[in-house]
Amino acid sequence: MCGKLFLSIKVKRVAEARVVWKNLTLRAERLTYLPRNAPVEPKNLYTMNSDGSDLKIVTQVPDGFIQFGSPEWSADGKQITFDAANGGTETSHVMVINADGTNLRDLGMGCMPSFSGDGKRMVFSQPGKGVVMMNSDGTQRETIDRRAWGIQWSPDGKHIAYGKSGRFTILDPDTGEKRELLVGDQASGYRYVYWNFGWSHDSRSICAKARNRKTNQEEVIVANIDSAEGFKVLQSGVPGISYDITWGPENKNVLFAMQNPSHKGPQLYLSSRENPAAPKLLPGQPLDQKIYDCAWSPDGKKIVFSGQLFPQAIDWPPSESQSSPPALIKP
Secondary structure: OOOOOOOOOOOOOOOOOOOOOOOOOOOOOOOEEOOOOOOOOOEEEEEEEOOOOOOEEEEEOOOOOOEEEEEEEOOOOOEEEEEEEOOOHHHOEEEEEEOOOOOOEEEEEOEEEEEOOOOOEEEEEEOOOEEEEEEOOOOOOEEEEOOOEEEEEOOOOOOEEEEEOOEEEEEOOOOOOEEEOOOHHHHHOEEEEOOOOEEOOOOOEEEEEEEEOOOOOEEEEEEEOOOHHHOEEEEEOOOOEEEEEEEOHHHOEEEEEEEEOOOOEEEEEEEEOOOOOOOEEOOOOOOOEEEEEEEEOOOOOEEEEEEEEOOOOEEOOOOOOOOOOOHHHOO
16 A cells, blocks of 8 residues: 655745654555666566456567567467567568467568468568568568558458558458548548558458548547448547557457556557447556557457556665665655
């Protein structure tokens, strides 16, 4: 339990007050404090059950990189792909790891990767190349569209969606046929549609973050790939929503990271497709983490996310190797 000590002085006119603490005694079974120069906690890739149980670290930021994100599951749930970088996307590499944290592989340049339905191929974005396809071992790279950015393969493997000129293009990978996802007023109503959008598990809908042309506000929108009637705005004007969006079981909710004002960092929030309202915190998620991008497993049982512990308090009194706490609480 944390306690706070306040000194309050009330005056009716201009006044001056000086206080000297003669004696201050603190008693507790354990005292901790946060050092002035607390080290930055490492960023980890985690998996957990959908109810928050069985939290596990899959991997830390791979050696040679300083950051990672954009995790996605393979269709069978046995592998996770993500990107790792040393700064901008021009330094990003596509990484693949088994869901149990074994067999990490670096597949070369690229970011925001996505598996095909059979797991044999992948698509991703790469500066200077646009959106690219390759085998899941990193071989036989082929540019799909040099002017596009942000690409995701549908879970059933029948469609590929990517962003181009602020809009969505749907590609049939077998025939090469292309078409626009948003048409008419839906298309003209948005200035930009962001990357890291999410396919529903039934491969019929896409959810994305977009910027409204008239209001300039960011919105979370849903569109069906086979019917304009399925279009819906789930959130509008809610600040701090991550670009990385994923669908929950039965395609009734979408999940994303968003700044939690009472948490001093981002956490996972749910938004209902059937009853759009204010986003709700995902129950069971770890509260000692700043949580970033995320993905729900195809079977709906697990969630993968990148997270970072808040700076950790240490025991009082400090050891010789640790910095002392502020002078106001020295004994």
